[in-house]
Amino acid sequence: MNRVMFPPLMSGHQVTGDEDPFLTACMKAAAGCDSGLIVYNLAPDTLLAALVFAPEVPLADAMTMLPVCAVGFQNALGALAPPEVAVHLEWGGGLRVNGASCGRMRAAASTSTPTEIPDWLVVGFELPLWPASADMGNTPDQTALYAEGCADVEAPLLIESWARHTLNWVNRWEEEGTKPLHAEWRGLAHGLGEETAQGDVVGVFVGVDEQFGMLLRDENTTHLFPLNTLLEDL
Template identity: 45%
Template sequence: MSEDVSPTFPPLLHGVEVPAHVDAFAKAVTQAMVDAEPGRITFARDSGTMRAAICFVPDRVLRQALPGALFAVLLGLNDALGALAPPEVAVHFAWPNRVKVNGAYCGGLRAAAQYNDPDSEPDWLVIGVEVPVMPLDTRDPGHAPDETTLWEEGCVDLGAPQLIESWSRHMLVWINRFVSDGIAPLHEGWRHKCDTLGEEVSAPEAGTFMGIDEDGGMILRQDGETRVVPLTTMLEGTG
């Protein structure tokens, strides 16, 4: 896909383009506050970085809606990269919202909702995704070994518009699966792509990452005790 061509979207989804300098996630949140239109994807015309956000209108409480939306976005991105990237590119997830490519961090997700109360049913939920496609500067790629871009990992022919379009189509498959089959298949898909299960982690807190609960919360073992860090802690404040 040419960088001058905007992505096209599958039925039930439609795009709203913003200039490259505009924060697509913040714009999507503002749009949702005025008009919560499900399936609206706000995306930036930025060839160097994939920046997009989708508006959901949940039909369940936030603690149940968030994992379905978040995992659908992540798994859609994984499938898009699997279709477009070279076969040696490995994609993994780090709880709650980071994306890893070949072992290094490569973007992640943001989330905001009308209410941050886990037991409320918000009118809108926005999930944003940002993935660096091209290096942002000319420094040596090894200057930050735990961070990378798709270009540095061999995706030299992949542009942001192409990735946004493919992501939207694969994401819709996961959204439909969540609607028809519930959260279980999305949980399974996410766990399969997480490379820190059973290991010691330092973020968001130090402990052993034992798994996720039914609402996507991190089950963390600390000093012989087990606690859950709710997925809703990743929500950005809106009210």
Template identity: 45%
Template sequence: MSLTTDRPDFPPLLDGRAVAGDPVEAAVRAAQGGADPGLVLFDPAAADMAVAMILAPEVPLSRAAVMLPLAALAFQNAMGSIGPSELPVHLQWDGAIRINGARCGRARVLVPETARDAVPDWMVMGVELRVVPEGDGGDNPDETALHAEGCGDLGPLDLTEMWARHALAWIHRWEEGGTGELHRDWSALAHGLGAPTEIGGGPGTFLGLDEELKMLKTTGAGTQMIPLTAMLEIR
């Protein structure tokens, strides 16, 4: 059964706007121009999923940076609600989204230049996901697309709507209860736990997250704690 409609149905607190082109770049321009938080931008004609949500943080950047794992976790929840229950979705600390072990997309968070202990003027979080395979889909075994993983009945707008709903729900849970639930649920989906990694700069081993969702990484010099702010994109 196809779930796709011509336009996603967003909850009352969110305002959807269709754009032609990259929703993330459109969201950054809108945020810089003073757009209200809760605006969700998407391209209804795109073959792949790309969605962005404008936020107005009320906490310092060091805390608001949890929107990166939150955005990725919301995508996994969206897939769990409308996709095959047996399809494994795992998350990398840098925002990459993996399906069946292969990279399929990424979560992103963009902010203006802001000190870690200052509140940013705006924030854009979004998700990009490859839906339709390129070529025969076998050129790079570490990359995949949603339709190559048995999800041919799901389209970008299905996921856009469900992602926005789950993202909004997670934001409310985080605001009310802090990072505990987010830490628990994200950690259960972590990709590469206990494995070598170069995320965060230089080789090391990914040990997990601290209570603020910093990456714990062992290197020859000891254990590093890498803040999520290192993964944000500055505009």
């Protein structure tokens, strides 16, 4: 077992083998565990972690924890990786390293009703450390962390850094609202100003609303996709 140190108000639970820490975190959350629990798996080729929240606001506002955790991840990796490594965030949770897809953020909650205060919310990430295939030329839009000049980034330290940076952004969100988070996220967002598709809707990704819902503008109107549409069904 690799020991990972967590900041105050957070605790860790390591799992091994094929156990998915995201699903384990959801089960522990549903059973009433404390918020701030991080379940993680230091697998040889993939790093997985999930953080449990106990929101005190309706789901529509609580879903801000998804971009909070994503920005926390970007800040964490940015602090540990070489300065030339670029880390960006897709609205839908995808992670980008040097422009290529490299893992994802994901979220689940006790409810999918935007106006309801959830009993729990879990946000996690999956990060490939090594490529699935030695021939990466077949998948130029897919990469892995250690294929992008980050071989010195140790997985336990990345989880520790993610915990610290995420906690910092949670505190800022509580004290200052969404404005600082919006400014930070917008500078990291992948695909802003570009044509993209969300379901059957194709349009230009023009930004996000106050609750980080995606704004997609086509020829006729601007469509809003709330963050809670990204919740996973367990």
